[in-house]
Amino acid sequence: MRPRLTGYAFITPAMLLLITFGVLPIAVAMIVSLTDMNLAGLGDWSRIRFIGTDNYAALFADRAFWQAMGNTALFAIVGVPSVVGLSLLIALGLNSSQSRFFRALRSFYFVPAITAIVAVALVWGYLFNTQFGLFNHLLSLVGLPPVPWLSDPVVVKFSVVWVAVWRGIGLNVIILLAALQGVPREYLEAASIDGASRLRQTVSIVLPLLRFALFFVTITTIIAWLQFFDEPFVLTKGGPLGASTSISLFLYQKGFSASQFGYASAGSVVLFVVIAVITVVQLRARRADVDY
Amino acid sequence: MKSTRITAPALLAVGALVLAGCTTTPTAEESAAPGDLTVWIMGDSSANFDALVAPFEEETGIAVETVAVPWDAIDQKFTTAVASGDGPDIIQIGVSKLRTFADSGALLELDADTLADHPHLAAENFIDGVAGDATAIGGSIVSLPWVSDTRVLFTRTDILSEAGIDAPPATWDELRADAKTLAGRGDGQYGYYIPQWDSALPVVMTWDQGGEIVDADGMIDFDTPEFQRAVDLYTGLYADGSVPTNSDFDQTQGFVSGVAPMLVSGPYLAGAIADAAPELDGKWTVTTLPTGAAGTSLLAGSNLGVWGSSDNTDGALDLLDFLSTPETQVAWFESDGQLPTVKDALTDPALAADPMVEVYTQQLADARLLPLVPNWDGETGKALLDALNSIVLTGADRDQTLDALFQTTSGTSVN
Numbered sequence: 001m002r003p004r005l006t007g008y009a010f011i012t013p014a015m016l017l018l019i020t021f022g023v024l025p026i027a028v029a030m031i032v033s034l035t036d037m038n039l040a041g042l043g044d045w046s047r048i049r050f051i052g053t054d055n056y057a058a059l060f061a062d063r064a065f066w067q068a069m070g071n072t073a074l075f076a077i078v079g080v081p082s083v084v085g086l087s088l089l090i091a092l093g094l095n096s097s098q099s100r101f102f103r104a105l106r107s108f109y110f111v112p113a114i115t116a117i118v119a120v121a122l123v124w125g126y127l128f129n130t131q132f133g134l135f136n137h138l139l140s141l142v143g144l145p146p147v148p149w150l151s152d153p154v155v156v157k158f159s160v161v162w163v164a165v166w167r168g169i170g171l172n173v174i175i176l177l178a179a180l181q182g183v184p185r186e187y188l189e190a191a192s193i194d195g196a197s198r199l200r201q202t203v204s205i206v207l208p209l210l211r212f213a214l215f216f217v218t219i220t221t222i223i224a225w226l227q228f229f230d231e232p233f234v235l236t237k238g239g240p241l242g243a244s245t246s247i248s249l250f251l252y253q254k255g256f257s258a259s260q261f262g263y264a265s266a267g268s269v270v271l272f273v274v275i276a277v278i279t280v281v282q283l284r285a286r287r288a289d290v291d292y
Numbered sequence: 293m294k295s296t297r298i299t300a301p302a303l304l305a306v307g308a309l310v311l312a313g314c315t316t317t318p319t320a321e322e323s324a325a326p327g328d329l330t331v332w333i334m335g336d337s338s339a340n341f342d343a344l345v346a347p348f349e350e351e352t353g354i355a356v357e358t359v360a361v362p363w364d365a366i367d368q369k370f371t372t373a374v375a376s377g378d379g380p381d382i383i384q385i386g387v388s389k390l391r392t393f394a395d396s397g398a399l400l401e402l403d404a405d406t407l408a409d410h411p412h413l414a415a416e417n418f419i420d421g422v423a424g425d426a427t428a429i430g431g432s433i434v435s436l437p438w439v440s441d442t443r444v445l446f447t448r449t450d451i452l453s454e455a456g457i458d459a460p461p462a463t464w465d466e467l468r469a470d471a472k473t474l475a476g477r478g479d480g481q482y483g484y485y486i487p488q489w490d491s492a493l494p495v496v497m498t499w500d501q502g503g504e505i506v507d508a509d510g511m512i513d514f515d516t517p518e519f520q521r522a523v524d525l526y527t528g529l530y531a532d533g534s535v536p537t538n539s540d541f542d543q544t545q546g547f548v549s550g551v552a553p554m555l556v557s558g559p560y561l562a563g564a565i566a567d568a569a570p571e572l573d574g575k576w577t578v579t580t581l582p583t584g585a586a587g588t589s590l591l592a593g594s595n596l597g598v599w600g601s602s603d604n605t606d607g608a609l610d611l612l613d614f615l616s617t618p619e620t621q622v623a624w625f626e627s628d629g630q631l632p633t634v635k636d637a638l639t640d641p642a643l644a645a646d647p648m649v650e651v652y653t654q655q656l657a658d659a660r661l662l663p664l665v666p667n668w669d670g671e672t673g674k675a676l677l678d679a680l681n682s683i684v685l686t687g688a689d690r691d692q693t694l695d696a697l698f699q700t701t702s703g704t705s706v707n
Contacts, residue, residue, distance in 0.1 A: 036342075038395075039370075039371060039374060039393075039395060040395040040396050040397060041375045041398040042371065042374050042375050042396065043396040043397040043398050044397050054668075066575065125540070126304070128540070129540050130538035130540055130541070131540075131545065131546070131551070133543060141435060148537070148538050150538075150539060150540050151537065151538035151539040151540060153685075167370075178364065180501070220612055239488070239539055239686060240488065240539045240681065241678060241681055241682050241686065242678075253670070255373060256367045256368045257367055257669065257670040258667055258670035258671060259367070259371065259392060259667065259670070
């Protein structure tokens with residue numbers, strides 16, 4: 001009994017934090033999503049009415065909601081493989097040497113992850129600018145017409161994904177790099193004595209051993225992309241015409257710009273369910289895995 | 293993108309609101325000495341406002357703490373303040389947000405009794421468009437005019453005359469023709485600039501066609517022939533190739549470089565041009581809006597309200613009274629470039645001597661507020677912009693799009 005209690009004592013602080021900032025808000029959002037709470041209701045609680053599932057009905061009939069869902073799906077489909085793939089490639093490259101130069105390169109890849117989003121927005125906003133941006137200037141040097149990076153409803157989706165990928169790989173590279181350095185040298189040495197090439201070693205030994213790290217990176221990356229918010233918020237405010245509005249940004253607009261807390265909460269509950277389902281499916285798929 | 297987040301930002305935010313509601317931690321506002329006032333001023337800098345209220349602080353011994361709240365952050369900041377009941381003493385309110393803020397019930401009602409001892413706060417001192425009942429919400433007044441802002445026409449006279457246009461266009465039809473001429477200067481050159489985020493411009497165009505967007509019952513109604521003509525004008529400018537279609541077009545830069553030598557904007561643009569390109573002095577001018585059936589412009593700007601649960605409402609009213617004296621209003625114009633709302637300040641020689649101010653004053657006399665619907669920015673105005681932008685930018689079917697706009701906005705009441 002005693003050792004068990006010790007364990008609980010250790011996790012209590014974390015549990016309290018998780019309940020306060022993780023579980024409670026979800027519960028509150030679920031309750032709020034059944035009301036018509038808005039700014040007036042917030043000031044005077046007697047003005048909040050219980051409206052059942054009306055918010056959900058309205059949400060599923062809202063074209064802007066489906067547009068945001070569609071955008072988010074596209075962002076995740078393009079973004080997740082890009083981030084995971086690029087992070088892995090870069091981590092493999094960075095792992096090939098321990099020289100000072102490669103260590104410096106590591107921080108180079110990590111810098112975007114810790115740069116303030118406002119600075120990111122300013123710099124990329126200028127790079128993308130149609131009138132005087134660097135990208136269009138470079139295109140003009142090779143005789144190509146200017147691209148409306150942030151103004152075209154299709155191009156803008158890829159522009160914000162591009163920035164998010166650039167920003168997202170840093171952290172994942174560090175995680176994968178740490179995992180790579182945990183791969184036992186003996187395996188690789190044994191393989192090379194047997195005559196296996198670098199590529200063969202990577203495919204047959206390193207990648208299988210990275211499985212857990214890759215799984216972790218994939219799951220957190222998927223969740224992050226489903227909650228994609230910062231880049232479209234600061235670069236385009238979700239425009240033009242909602243073409244870069246992610247589901248999180250849609251919720252923000254409904255909750256804070258339009259003060260429809262009930263409606264936004266209904267949306268956040270839907271998003272929560274989607275993320276939960278996707279994560280559970282992945283965890284199930286992982287059960288079949290063999291640990292080395 | 294942060295990869296470690298567990299819940300959606302909105303989810304967290306709603307939770308944070310509720311948590312904020314239960315918290316008892318003293319904040320900066322509360323920990324100030326009793327009687328001191330906190331003022332939320334919109335924009336990036338509070339330095340000018342600090343200087344403005346210095347005489348008040350000296351006279352009354354009340355310390356005034358100004359907090360600059362960026363325009364983008366005001367919704368969020370106000371929402372958390374309402375939820376926690378922990379607001380400033382005085383808050384600046386953009387008039388397009390007035391209805392939303394008033395509906396929250398957080399602001400003190402400024403009825404005749406409340407204002408009795410403060411002669412400068414009487415409605416008749418302020419310009420008629422925003423004074424007293426004009427900005428009353430549901431019959432009660434919760435804010436006082438602070439700065440006014442009206443839209444006028446900016447033109448690059450040097451570029452116009454090069455293109456053979458002697459004077460700024462006097463009517464919207466002339467403007468459209470002139471814009472087309474100017475856009476013909478070459479590739480990447482335009483005649484006019486329509487900000488894709490400006491929901492007021494189509495409304496102003498409708499007014500100028502002699503129309504209204506609110507019907508006799510006080511409901512939003514875009515389904516009028518005048519609105520159709522305004523849409524013709526709006527979409528026509530795009531169809532002529534007279535306006536840039538990229539959403540990241542910089543209006544100041546475009547005006548200074550001459551790429552878009554005509555546009556409708558507020559007095560702040562004059563300041564931005566003077567700062568960015570002093571060498572252009574004398575090569576551009578402001579005039580009252582082009583006319584159709586009318587030449588009505590937008591009356592924007594902002595008001596000041598007193599937080600209902602402030603523990604020093606008397607001090608807050610004293611400060612409002614000080615801010616509404618003609619001298620203070622003139623001083624604010626001189627330091628911050630914002631047009632006064634007090635009639636006596638507008639006729640003050642310090643302002644009247646400036647030929648540009650003369651244009652602004654003239655336009656202010658024919659300027660109106662946007663309808664005080666709940667949440668213009670987030671709903672009605674957004675629906676209007678989305679409809680027009682989807683027609684001109686993505687080639688959406690005009691009739692279908694407008695029908696959808698009529699339907700989504702028709703149930704919105706001004707009262």
